[in-house]
Amino acid sequence: STHACTIPYLRSNPLQDYDCFYASVFEVEQPALKLLPLAVQQKQIVVTCNYEARRRGLRKLQLIKEAKQVCPDVVIVLGEDLSRFRDASKDLSLFLRAFIWGDRVEKLGVDELFMDVTEMVSYNVDLLNPNDLEHSFFHLDRREPTAGFAFDATQIHGPTYPPGPSKTDLMCAQPQVAQLYRRLLLASHLAGYLRGQLEDQKGYTATVGVSTSKLLAKVVGTVHKPNSQTTLLPPYETAPNFEQSNVLRFLDSRGIRAIPGIGSKLSQKLTAYLESTTGTAGADGKLTDIGSRIWGLLHGVDNHAEIREARDLPTQISIENSYGRLDSFEAARKAMLSIAASLIRRMRADLTENHHETEDRPTDAAAEPTVRWLARPRTLRLSTNPRPSPGSSDGTHRISHSASLPQYVFNLDESVEGLAQRLVHECVTPLFRKLHQGRSGWNLRVLNLAVTNMVEVAGSRKHNSGQDIGRMFHRQSEPGEPVSVIGSRSLPQTHPAPADPAWEESGEDEEDMPVVSCVLCGAQIPHFARAAHELYHSTSGPSTGISSDPSRVLYA
Structure with a gap:
């Protein structure tokens, strides 16, 4: 047909x-690294490396031990915390x-x-x-x-x-x-x-x-x-x-x-299929x-x-960690504190902006920016992935519980650590108790803390995002401005946690990037790092530790 x-x-x-985005983030932070062979490490694997390292024989998915043998001068940086990459992106x-x-x-x-x-x-x-x-x-x-x-x-x-x-x-x-x-x-x-x-x-x-x-x-x-x-x-x-x-x-x-x-x-x-039908004539078929x-x-x-x-603005923000073994309340509380602190930091990074007040201010007054919230999530959700009992085939089932997010979380004058402790004590721990009774008798593979139901409070940047191009060109002579080149150049309830669909081709962003669950340790692995994680297990055995935040032109 x-x-x-x-x-x-x-x-x-x-x-x-x-180009080499993960490595480039480190190179921009430390320009001297551009001239050196640079490898980004997750667990014991090189997840990416810059072109100077590739020129010297390094490649993706190499064991760190092998990379050091091939290139003794390689500079290795840890890339398990994805925060800096999301911020740069x-x-x-x-x-x-x-x-x-x-x-x-x-x-x-x-x-x-x-x-x-x-x-x-x-x-x-x-x-x-x-x-x-x-x-x-x-x-x-x-x-x-x-x-x-x-x-x-x-x-x-x-x-x-x-x-x-x-x-x-x-x-x-x-x-x-x-x-x-x-x-x-x-x-x-x-x-x-x-x-x-x-x-x-x-x-x-x-x-x-x-x-x-x-x-x-x-x-x-x-x-x-x-x-x-x-x-x-x-x-x-x-x-x-x-x-x-x-x-x-x-x-x-x-x-x-x-x-x-x-x-x-x-x-x-x-x-x-193509190899099996080469040289044969097939009848017309219905195209599904x-x-x-x-x-x-x-x-x-x-x-x-x-x-x-x-x-x-994101539709939700979530922070997740995977564990080899999490079977006591004290360990779970410590993990929840860490995740809550990361979540609050992420909220401040993604949901606030520096706002310059221009009205009712003298023209010669210093432009002191204030930080304001662009949106405030209404709901806090805790999700867990219990480790299945021996012989069980269901290793991906998640349970979750939600509650209203308290308003004190939006206090920018409070420290992140102080807010995290209060949030865990007053909100997260009660949610955890409703999911897992007792101080033991369970073993968790994953903890996920998320905020959802975003409500814009400071006006959307939809119609004035980024910079106005004309204004940007006019400001190029102002001190401190980068110079552009012009030229050729509800009621709480327990329920299964939803699964977010994602493209196979997506990259590493926490919301948009697909993840897969490791059948050995239960870790939620970014799609791009699946091969590296499998190689890690094949060489080092099952994971027993905590992985740090494994979250995730057409041009004409």
């Missing part, structure tokens, strides 16, 4: 992927969102962003002067004509797939192809500009894929790494009047597992929904993946 292949020509979607995403019209920026984990720049590209395409393309100007703000950067609109910025095309051929091709090429060309220059701003002002490098869908941008972004970008050139169409679809040519050159949305098991099944979806992914079609509008 046949299946129509529809590519959204006029959308402009890049994927921005920060939040800062970078807000920085980049300031440039994108309509807040069309979607995070994928902590180190990837999808950006829909269709509106920006459409506006700037209409302003191109066909008689002087070499001296074009990309406008970043409709209201501020000087906010933007100069660029050469006669050529794509950065590498392309396929490489080295004739720009004249594409500019003079069929109108549909020429139109798409111009849009991708402008998107490539915007991608290059954003990469430059990210490096100059924040110290991070990134790799970008430029195409018309999230799927294509994500896959093409892997071609040139690190600190580079790749634009997937037209034609995208599969109709007979075009020579060949670059989408199909590109995807045919990749393995099935490289396609986002197709996991390892499905990849193996598809490969086995999942079959249609897979067919589309393999042909570069991802019509259901619109980039969602960026969200300023």
Whole structure:
């Protein structure tokens, strides 16, 4: 049977992927590390390393012992506490969102962003002067004509797939192809500009894929790494009047597992099926929904993946720890204190902002910022995962209990530790007693403390997120401001805890990243670290300790 292949020509979607993000966070904190081989450790495994370390023979998922043998000079830093990575990710995403019209920026984990720049590209395409393309100007703000950067609109910025095309051929091709090429060309220059701003002002490098869908941008972004970008050139169409679809040519050159949305098991099944049916003629069959979806992914079609509008505030915040053995109330209370303190810190980081009062203040008065809450959660939830009895197959069942979150938690003048002790004594311990009676007789694998039911109290940043681009350019001469580069560059009740769905491709963000439960120790492992955790068990045996907070462009 046949299946129509529809590519959204006029959308402009890049994927921005920060290079070696975990290692880069440490490098930005300590710039001297950029010149040294750096490895990030979780348990006894190298979860990631910088490119200098890779150049010297290190790789992901190596044992720390082996890494030291291969490279005695390696600098090893602990990366089990994900707080610094989430903070850096939040800062970078807000920085980049300031440039994108309509807040069309979607995070994928902590180190990837999808950006829909269709509106920006459409506006700037209409302003191109066909008689002087070499001296074009990309406008970043409709209201501020000087906010933007100069660029050469006669050529794509950065590498392309396929490489080295004739720009004249594409500019003079069929109108549909020429139109798409111009849009991708402008998107490539915007991608290059954003990469430059990210490096100059924040110290991070990134790799970008430029195409018309999230799927294509994500896959093409892997071609040139690190600190580079790749634009997937037209034609995208599969109709007979075009020579060949670059989408199909590109995807045919990749393995099935490289396609986002197709996991390892499905990849193996598809490969086995194709091998078993090669050279045979099959009868027409009914195409199921999942079959249609897979067919589309393999042909570069991802019509259901619109980039969602960026969200300023989380729907919930949770802190979780896993344990090899937690079977006494004193140990549980100590664990709850640690988790409660981490939760309050996270609330202050994610739900507050520095607010500059400008009304009723003399113009020469010092701009002393005050910290204010953007949202206040109403509900506190405690979830546990009891270790199953021997012979039981249910090792993932969670139970939880909820109560109202007390208002004193929002007192910013109180210390985190003091608030955590009071919260555990007055709220968390009663919740725990309702889940597990007695001071012993149970053994827990996981403790999770969460706040939910967010209520905005200080106004949403939805319509003024990040910085206003025009204002940012005007302030560049003010002391203390980073200099931008302009140029080419209810009633409590006990119930099962809900499970949050997540993409297989998500990164490491606590809310968005998928986790899996280890069948050996019960730890909730971030998807990206599953292989490392399995390797840890294979070399060190079952875990018996506490893991520290194992929480979790399309571009044109």
